[in-house]
Amino acid sequence: MALPNLFGEMGAVLQEMQTNAILQTNETAVQYGLCLTAEEAVEILEARNDVLLNYGRVELDIEVTRRLIFTFCASPFMDAEEYATTLIDLQEVFYYMKNETEDQIGDEELIALMLDYFENSCGGSVELLMGRELDDFARSFRRQRQAGVWKGDDV
């Protein structure tokens, strides 16, 4: 039973609801001088859908996107000019990491981890975040999982 085949007709109505949900985040982000246009909200959504498809994941709401916005809009490294682009990249980083950590890290914990690396060792660079820090983290995580020493495992 293929999800896309079964629920394809719902796209237009759902997109409108989700676009509005993203635009609602402007109420918080505007405090930091950041704001998304309707076109940018649609771009973010479309990019999210592409990333989910490419990474073989399913998500039925946009809570992750909203949490990313709420978490990162307060970062001093977020630039108004690059706001939408950065959010699109952060979405990709997030779903990439969900796969790389085999769904063993919860959404909130992962977003907190991303913020920590973004603001500290990566100095606001998403390229460094994806290409170096989180890649290293994922490798280390898998090694520790294999050795059974990740938190929550019995030692």
Added chain:
Amino acid sequence: MQHAIELRSRIAKERLNPYQYTLSLLREGLRVGLLTERAVRDIQAQIMLILQDLIVRYTHGESTSVKTETAESLLNSIFYALDAYANAADPGACLDRLQAGGVREAYERGLELVIACVAEARAIYQEVRRNKLDVPLEVYHTSIDEALPGFFLQYNVIFQAHDTTCMLDYPLVFDDMKVQGVYYIRRYLETLRTETEFCRLFGSDEVRGLLARYGAVYRIDVATSPVNLYEIVLSNALFATLVGNPAGQLAITQGQYERLRVQLRSLASGDLAVLIEVALEEMIDGLGLGIAAPEVVAYIWRTKPLLLQRIVTAVEHNSLHNVAITDEDEPVREERIDFVSGARMSDAEFRALAGQVAACTQVAEKVRTVLEQVISFRDFVDLLEADCFYGEEYLALYAGLGELELALLCRVVLEEELRLAPLPLAVWSSELAPEREWQVQYVVFLRSRNAELLQALAERVAVLGC
């Protein structure tokens, strides 16, 4: 209201897929006009909400996304519960509930039904385990002692209701593998219970003895083979009835078998079917089934067409000894062709026969045609020379021959070799260089026989003189 009733009556139940019931019901509802496109989208949206909840539950609230395969599996689980509900409801009433916003309610009701099915399956399992047969059948025991408990241990009604991961190697006569999840397991257990109940009507020693002889006939290690015990027991119980043995007995002697074989061969197929039916009724009465075990009786009648087909085919190909297991160690290879000296066909008759054999699309049909129509050994050899058979088809033909025919062929194919050594050695002679395809395949056939059969053949060849 009248309009709705009229629309409901248009639902074509034959268009409903029992294995994807809810989806096919939605499609059918749309087709007859009981549902609009918008109503279907609303139902889909409600299902998506259930899926969304399941994703959160599955991830213990830690994540809102999962891998696509996981989401598909969760969706299958949702539809399994919805199917359970829909199958138990009237199709029209089910559609009414779904489009009135009752998808979640239908899902939860379906879950209750699935949970109830698990409880029923467990109860049947306990009964099957208590009444397990004492037979040397490995797959029977591992299915009951390992596979089924493993299923109940890992089965998850919420996230994987549709899952039937279970190594059930013991085959049943009737097994619908398109059914999934616990409904499949319950049906498997019900069938296993019925088959076991029938087999328990016979003594353990009788059943074990029959199994051993079955293994000898088919040259298999029956202990490790995936054979269905019920079919073997039913078959021999039927033959035991046909030869006049008392109810509950499975063994038939060689003499009884011989008389039965001659009797069955003389019957037209319609008369054979009647005879089998009467014998089954007699067997059922003799075993005291009747009202006491209606499921067993119904199952026996359900098996009848399969059993009848096997018997008819065996009678046609003179291979009844493979179906009726006698209490002798070796099956008798009766004569297949009564060669009559001088009774050769005319050229026209031979050409017609050769054409008929060459036109057969099935090997079994070719073999039957030859065995039924050839009565001269010379004609038989000419037919072999006529290239009506190809490659391993010859082996099927040789397998249908009796000792006399095989011995006669030996004298033709191994004429020179038999002058120098007796048959078992002659077959393996390095000088043996058959020229024709039928001779090559004949040597292959002989080399595949066991030593005892070759020795019996050698004795027959010796009697014929070489």
